[in-house]
Amino acid sequence: MTSDLFTYTLRLADDAAILGQRLGEWCGHAPTLEEDIGLANVALDHIGQARNLYSYAGEVEGAGRDEDQLCFLRKEREFGNCLLVEQPNGDFAQTIARQLFFSAFMLPFWRKLTGSRDETLAAIAAKAEKEAAYHLRHSGEWTIRLGDGTAESRARMQDAIDLLWPYTGELFEVDGVVERLVADGIAVDPETIRDEWHATLRRVCDEATLTLPPVGWMQSGGRSGRHSESFGHLLSEMQYMQRAYPGMRW
Amino acid sequence: MYTQALNARDTEAGAVEDADRVAAFQARVDAEEKIEPNDWMPEGYRKTLVRQISQHAHSEIVGMLPEGNWISRAPTLKRKAALLAKVQDEGGHGLYLYSAAETLGVSREELTEQLLSGKAKYSSIFNYPTLTWADIGAIGWLVDGAAIMNQIPLCRCSFGPYSRAMIRVCKEESFHQRQGYELLLEMVRSSEEQKEMVQDALNRWWWPSLMMFGPSDTDSQHSAQSMAWKIKRFTNDELRQKFVDATVPQAHYLGLTIPDDKLSFNEATGHWEFGEIDWDEFMRVIAGNGPCNRERLAARKKAHADGAWVREAAIAYSRKRADRREAARHAAE
Ligand SMILES: [Fe+2]
Ligand SMILES: [Fe+2]
Ligand SMILES: [Fe+2]
Numbered sequence: 001m002t003s004d005l006f007t008y009t010l011r012l013a014d015d016a017a018i019l020g021q022r023l024g025e026w027c028g029h030a031p032t033l034e035e036d037i038g039l040a041n042v043a044l045d046h047i048g049q050a051r052n053l054y055s056y057a058g059e060v061e062g063a064g065r066d067e068d069q070l071c072f073l074r075k076e077r078e079f080g081n082c083l084l085v086e087q088p089n090g091d092f093a094q095t096i097a098r099q100l101f102f103s104a105f106m107l108p109f110w111r112k113l114t115g116s117r118d119e120t121l122a123a124i125a126a127k128a129e130k131e132a133a134y135h136l137r138h139s140g141e142w143t144i145r146l147g148d149g150t151a152e153s154r155a156r157m158q159d160a161i162d163l164l165w166p167y168t169g170e171l172f173e174v175d176g177v178v179e180r181l182v183a184d185g186i187a188v189d190p191e192t193i194r195d196e197w198h199a200t201l202r203r204v205c206d207e208a209t210l211t212l213p214p215v216g217w218m219q220s221g222g223r224s225g226r227h228s229e230s231f232g233h234l235l236s237e238m239q240y241m242q243r244a245y246p247g248m249r250w
Numbered sequence: 251m252y253t254q255a256l257n258a259r260d261t262e263a264g265a266v267e268d269a270d271r272v273a274a275f276q277a278r279v280d281a282e283e284k285i286e287p288n289d290w291m292p293e294g295y296r297k298t299l300v301r302q303i304s305q306h307a308h309s310e311i312v313g314m315l316p317e318g319n320w321i322s323r324a325p326t327l328k329r330k331a332a333l334l335a336k337v338q339d340e341g342g343h344g345l346y347l348y349s350a351a352e353t354l355g356v357s358r359e360e361l362t363e364q365l366l367s368g369k370a371k372y373s374s375i376f377n378y379p380t381l382t383w384a385d386i387g388a389i390g391w392l393v394d395g396a397a398i399m400n401q402i403p404l405c406r407c408s409f410g411p412y413s414r415a416m417i418r419v420c421k422e423e424s425f426h427q428r429q430g431y432e433l434l435l436e437m438v439r440s441s442e443e444q445k446e447m448v449q450d451a452l453n454r455w456w457w458p459s460l461m462m463f464g465p466s467d468t469d470s471q472h473s474a475q476s477m478a479w480k481i482k483r484f485t486n487d488e489l490r491q492k493f494v495d496a497t498v499p500q501a502h503y504l505g506l507t508i509p510d511d512k513l514s515f516n517e518a519t520g521h522w523e524f525g526e527i528d529w530d531e532f533m534r535v536i537a538g539n540g541p542c543n544r545e546r547l548a549a550r551k552k553a554h555a556d557g558a559w560v561r562e563a564a565i566a567y568s569r570k571r572a573d574r575r576e577a578a579r580h581a582a583e
Contacts, residue, residue, distance in 0.1 A: 017327070020330075021322065024321045024322060024330070024334055025321075025322055027314065027318045027321055027334060027337050027338070027341075028314040028315050028318035028337065028341075028549070028553070029318075029549065029552070029553045029556075030553065030557065031553070031556070031557025031558075031560035031561055032557060032560070032561060033311065033341055033344055033345055033348075034345070035557075035560075036314065036338070036341045037338055037341045037342060037345070040334055040335075040337065040338040040341070041338070043334055044331055044334055044335060044338070047327055047330055047331045047334070048331065050327060051327045051328070051331070054327070067326075067327055068325075068326045068327060071327055072325075072326075091556070092556075092557065092560045144567070145563055145564050145567040146560070146563050146567075148567055148570060149562070149563025149564065149566045149567040150559070150562055150563050150566045152559050152562075152563070153559055153560065153562070153563030153566075156559065237322050237323055238322060238323070240323045241323055241324070241325035241383060242325060245325075245443070245444070248325075248440050248441050248443075248444060249436055249437075249439075249440040250325040250326050250329055250383070250433075250436060250437065250440070
C-alpha cells in the first residue's frame with residue numbers, strides 16, 4: 001500500500017521534474033522575450049510541483065530520501081515519467097504541442113485529485129490545478145495562433161501534433177498501482193478524464209484549423225522505466241552536479 | 251546600468267537648439283523635476299538616454315545567456331527554481347527597459363536590430379564564460395552587486411520612465427545579489443573543495459566586475475554632460491570605489507582572497523585601495539574579442555532567426571482575427 005502510494009507520487013513528481021527540465025532549456029532562446037518569460041513561468045510551476053511531490057514521496061517512503069536525492073540520484077530505469085514529457089523541445093511548435101497534450105490531461109486530472117482521500121495529494125493538486133489552467137490556456141492559444149497563422153506555422157504545428165500524438169496513450173495507462181489506488185479513493189482513474197481531454201483538444205484544433213490524428217498505435221514504457229534514447233542525456237545533464245560532487249550541500 | 255559610457259558622444263546633433271528652451275529644460279533638471287516623454291528635451295539628452303537605456307536593456311538580455319547555461323545543471327531543485335526565476339527577472343528587466351526606450355521614439359525592433367548587427371554595445375561582463383556552479387553565485391554577488399551600485403543613483407535619474415524602471419529593477423537586483431552571496435556562503439561552509447571552486451570563481455570574475463563601471467574618469471568622455479543632466483550622479487571611479495569598499499569585507503567574510511596583491515585598506519581615507527585594472531583587456535572585450543563575444547551574439551541571432559516564423563505567425567493570426575471581426579461587423583450592419 002505504502003509502496004503503491006510512493007510509486008504513484010513519484011511518477012507524478014517525475015512528470016513534473018522532467019517537463020520542467022525540458023522547458024528550462026528554452027530560457028534565453030525563445031522566439032520572443034515574452035516567451036522567454038512565459039515558458040520560464042511554466043517551467044517554474046512544474047519544478048515547484050516536482051519539489052512538493054518528491055518531498056511527499058520521500059515522506060511516504062520513509063527511508064530518509066529528500067526531494068533532491070529522489071530527483072538527482074536515481075538512474076534512468078528508475079524514472080517513471082511518461083515518455084511525452086521527456087520528448088526534446090524540438091521547434092516551438094513541438095514544445096507547444098507537448099504542453100497542450102499534457103496540460104489538457106493534467107487540468108482535469110488535478111481537479112479530480114483534489115477529491116483524493118490522501119490529503120497531501122489533494123492539497124498539492126489544488127495548487128497544481130490553477131497552474132495547469134494557465135498552462136493549458138498558454139499552449140492552447142499558441143496552438144491556435146500557429147495553426148491559423150501562416151502556411152509555415154500551420155505545417156509545423158500539424159507536424160508537431162502528428163509527431164507527439166503517439167505519446168498521449170500513456171497518459172491513460174492503468175496498471176496495478178493505479179488500479180489499487182483508484183479502488184482506495186486515492187488516485188484518479190484516467191479513463192474518467194478521456195472525454196474532457198479529447199473535447200479540449202478537438203476544440204483547440206478546430207479553432208486552429210488543425211487535424212487531430214486517429215487514436216492508432218501508441219508508445220508505451222515510461223511508467224516502467226523504459227525511456228527514449230534522449231532521456232539518458234537529459235539525466236546526465238540534470239544530475240551532473242550531484243554525481244560529480246556527491247554528498248555536498250548547495 | 252551596464253552601459254560603461256563607451257560610445258562617442260553625440261551632443262552636436264544637427265540644428266542649434268533654442269537657448270531659452272535649453273535653459274528652461276536645465277532649470278527643471280536642476281530643480282530635480284522629472285522629465286517625461288512628451289516634454290521638450292535637447293536632442294543630445296534624448297540620444298544619450300536612448301543609448302544608455304538600450305545598452306542597459308541589451309545587457310539584461312545577453313546576460314540571460316551565461317546564467318542560463320547552468321539552469322539545466324543546477325545542483326538542487328531549489329537552486330534550479332531560484333536560478334530560473336532570476337534569469338526570468340533579467341528578461342523582465344529587459345522588457346521594462348525596452349519600453350522605457352520606446353517612450354523616446356525608438357522601437358524595440360530597431361533596438362534588437364542594433365544588438366544583432368553588433369552596432370549596439372552591451373556590458374563587457376557577459377562576454378565571460380560560466381565554467382562552474384560557483385560562477386552562478388559569483389555573478390549574483392558581484393555582477394548584480396555592481397549593477398546595483400550603478401543603478402541606485404539611476405532611481406533618481408531626471409528622466410521619469412528610466413527612473414521608475416530602475417526603482418523596480420533595483421529591488422530585484424538586490425534580491426539577486428543576496429541570493430548569490432547566500433549560495434556562495436553555503437558552498438564555502440560545505441566543503442574545502444567547494445570553497446576552492448568559489449575562490450576560483452572570484453579570481454575569474456573580480457576584475458571583469460570592476461570593469462563594469464566603465465573607463466576611469468580621466469578617460470571617460472561622458473561624465474560631465476550626463477552629470478549636468480542628472481542622468482549620472484556619480485563618476486565611474488566613485489562608483490567603482492563604492493563597490494570595492496562594499497565587496498572586500500564580504501569576500502573576507504566568505505574566507506576568500508581578492509585576487510589583487512595591491513589591495514590594501516587606507517586607514518586615513520577609510521577606503522580600500524586596489525591595483526590597476528587591465529584596460530587593454532577591457533578595450534579588447536568591448537571591441538568584440540572577449541572569450542564569449544561571438545557565442546553570445548550567435549546565440550541571440552539564432553534565437554531570433556529560429557523564432558522568426560513564430561513571430562510572423564502571431565502577426566498573421568492577429569491580422570486575420572481583426573479582419574474577421576471587421577467582416578462580422580459589416581455583415582451585422
Ligand atoms: Fe541591470
Ligand atoms: Fe537585471
Ligand atoms: Fe539581476
